Amino acid sequence: MRVLIVEDEKKVASFIKKGLQQEGYAADAVHDGADAVQTAVLFDYDLIILDLMLPAKSGLDVLREIRSKKPKLPVLVLTAKGAVDDKVAGLDAGADDYLIKPFAFAELSARIRALLRRGTQENTRLRVADLEMDTASREVRRAGQTIDLKLKEYALLEFLLRNVHRPVTRTMIVEHVWDIHFDSVSNVVDVHINSLRNKIDKGFQRPLIHTVRGVGYMLSDRPS
Numbered sequence: 001m002r003v004l005i006v007e008d009e010k011k012v013a014s015f016i017k018k019g020l021q022q023e024g025y026a027a028d029a030v031h032d033g034a035d036a037v038q039t040a041v042l043f044d045y046d047l048i049i050l051d052l053m054l055p056a057k058s059g060l061d062v063l064r065e066i067r068s069k070k071p072k073l074p075v076l077v078l079t080a081k082g083a084v085d086d087k088v089a090g091l092d093a094g095a096d097d098y099l100i101k102p103f104a105f106a107e108l109s110a111r112i113r114a115l116l117r118r119g120t121q122e123n124t125r126l127r128v129a130d131l132e133m134d135t136a137s138r139e140v141r142r143a144g145q146t147i148d149l150k151l152k153e154y155a156l157l158e159f160l161l162r163n164v165h166r167p168v169t170r171t172m173i174v175e176h177v178w179d180i181h182f183d184s185v186s187n188v189v190d191v192h193i194n195s196l197r198n199k200i201d202k203g204f205q206r207p208l209i210h211t212v213r214g215v216g217y218m219l220s221d222r223p224s
């Protein structure tokens with residue numbers, strides 16, 4: 001999952017970015033309102049964290065512009081302590097949730113997970129056949145056995161699980177699992193798919209990760 005952080009206080013932006021990266025998200029940060037709109041429209045983000053007090057363009061204007069172009073993109077607004085009017089205006093302008101600064105990273109992380117599963121039937125569990133991921137505890141199991149994944153393997157599997165039974169291209173994978181500064185090494189997706197296959201499918205009769213010729217990959221337990 002790839003998140004755009006819009007925050008002019010660079011320390012706060014980098015605190016959020018590091019925290020998200022440690023949880024396996026891809027995260028980009030921009031520091032003013034004009035950049036925010038441009039970046040949000042140009043790239044395919046799964047969620048935006050938006051501070052309201054911004055140079056170049058106010059957070060509320062940013063929110064309205066993003067809303068008009070990407071109505072379904074979840075936006076979590078950050079407001080300064082006590083700025084209740086900001087909060088109300090933010091929700092009126094189409095924010096999906098808000099958080100008052102200062103905040104604990106654990107709370108931000110929980111809100112993000114809640115927003116990402118909105119509109120789906122799931123709780124914190126993503127599942128296909130006997131493979132399941134708990135996005136709250138970050139545990140992955142197949143046939144009841146815990147599987148240890150590295151950060152990017154986890155992020156890749158989460159993306160595949162959120163698109164279960166749908167073929168995804170390597171470009172889609174790169175855009176949701178790696179950040180904007182990622183230098184596209186042509187086989188990086190294939191390398192990570194291979195390591196994931198070794199952990200998820202190796203030793204099991206029915207493979208779940210499928211290569212879709214000419215397209216990319218698909219996670220599924222349906223016969224192809």
Ligand code: CA
Pocket residue numbers: 007008009051052053054
């Ligand atoms: Ca600010």
